[in-house]
Amino acid sequence: AGKRMNGNKKVKSEHYDVLRHTPWSVDEQTVIDILTRRSYEQRREIAFEYERIAKKELVVALKGALSGSLETLMLGLMKSTVQYDASELKASMKGLGTDEEALIELVCSRNNEELAEIKRVYKDMFKKDLEKDIAGDTSGDFAKLLLALTKRDDPSNVVDYEKIDDDARSLYEAGVKRKGTDVTTWITIMSKRSVPHLQKVFERYKSYSPYDMKESIRKEVKGDLEKSFLTLVECFENRQLYFANRLFEAMKTKSAKEKVVTRIMVSRCEVDLMRIRTEFKRQHKRSLYQTIAEHTKGDYQKALLSLCGGDD
Numbered sequence: 001a002g003k004r005m006n007g008n009k010k011v012k013s014e015h016y017d018v019l020r021h022t023p024w025s026v027d028e029q030t031v032i033d034i035l036t037r038r039s040y041e042q043r044r045e046i047a048f049e050y051e052r053i054a055k056k057e058l059v060v061a062l063k064g065a066l067s068g069s070l071e072t073l074m075l076g077l078m079k080s081t082v083q084y085d086a087s088e089l090k091a092s093m094k095g096l097g098t099d100e101e102a103l104i105e106l107v108c109s110r111n112n113e114e115l116a117e118i119k120r121v122y123k124d125m126f127k128k129d130l131e132k133d134i135a136g137d138t139s140g141d142f143a144k145l146l147l148a149l150t151k152r153d154d155p156s157n158v159v160d161y162e163k164i165d166d167d168a169r170s171l172y173e174a175g176v177k178r179k180g181t182d183v184t185t186w187i188t189i190m191s192k193r194s195v196p197h198l199q200k201v202f203e204r205y206k207s208y209s210p211y212d213m214k215e216s217i218r219k220e221v222k223g224d225l226e227k228s229f230l231t232l233v234e235c236f237e238n239r240q241l242y243f244a245n246r247l248f249e250a251m252k253t254k255s256a257k258e259k260v261v262t263r264i265m266v267s268r269c270e271v272d273l274m275r276i277r278t279e280f281k282r283q284h285k286r287s288l289y290q291t292i293a294e295h296t297k298g299d300y301q302k303a304l305l306s307l308c309g310g311d312d
């Protein structure tokens with residue numbers, strides 16, 4: 001997260017800095033420096049102070065002063081992690097088409113505690129139930145899986161040693177062993193067990209199946225369901241590596257998939273971005289910082305690099 005504010009003095013002078021913007025000149029660099037190098041709590045304080053001095057909301061001022069991907073990124077930073085996740089879920093189901101990729105990432109990569117919190121904030125922000133919106137926007141086994149995940153019980157790290165073997169065998173018998181796939185069994189096991197338990201189940205699974213769990217998923221199911229199960233298994237195994245790979249894929253082409261990059265950088269910057277950076281370097285033999293520098297440009301690039309916090 002980089003540099004933090006110390007004492008009130010610094011805050012005040014910075015607010016005046018932010019306030020230097022007239023409608024004709026925006027000092028993007030100052031906005032980027034201040035907002036990307038603070039925690040959400042500090043950004044909230046700055047916004048409060050800004051409104052007191054400028055008599056208008058900082059978010060409104062940012063919308064007026066910025067545009068494109070930089071605006072999206074900065075507005076994202078003005079929300080808490082859970083508010084941001086809730087808004088991104090809402091956006092993925094808005095309008096005519098559903099952004100399944102975003103929906104899968106947001107539901108399948110968040111743990112029980114995070115999803116419980118997201119559901120609560122979603123209800124506060126949009127006066128609707130997340131489950132109802134998902135049910136209205138998806139169908140079939142894909143809908144069943146997402147809904148099972150949003151209804152998971154309390155977070156626990158319980159490993160039920162007596163069930164490991166049964167679960168591994170059930171996953172095998174419901175998929176690779178038979179013709180067709182008993183998706184319901186897969187959904188039940190993957191949504192009702194703890195992460196440490198499932199890690200042991202996937203290990204044991206290899207003694208039944210000629211394919212590991214991810215290969216089995218690719219053979220058995222297709223489309224959104226396949227993507228969802230793969231996301232789940234990847235996150236059960238190493239969630240930070242999952243995000244590192246998502247970022248890598250989003251920046252494979254000359255110009256980055258900015259929506260994906262923004263979403264991961266904003267949603268993880270106060271959660272596990274340092275660990276994602278480590279996994280990125282380990283897996284792809286180059287730093288996240290260098291990759292962002294190569295595949296993005298302008299003020300958007302500056303903001304991402306500042307949020308990234310450093311080269312590895």
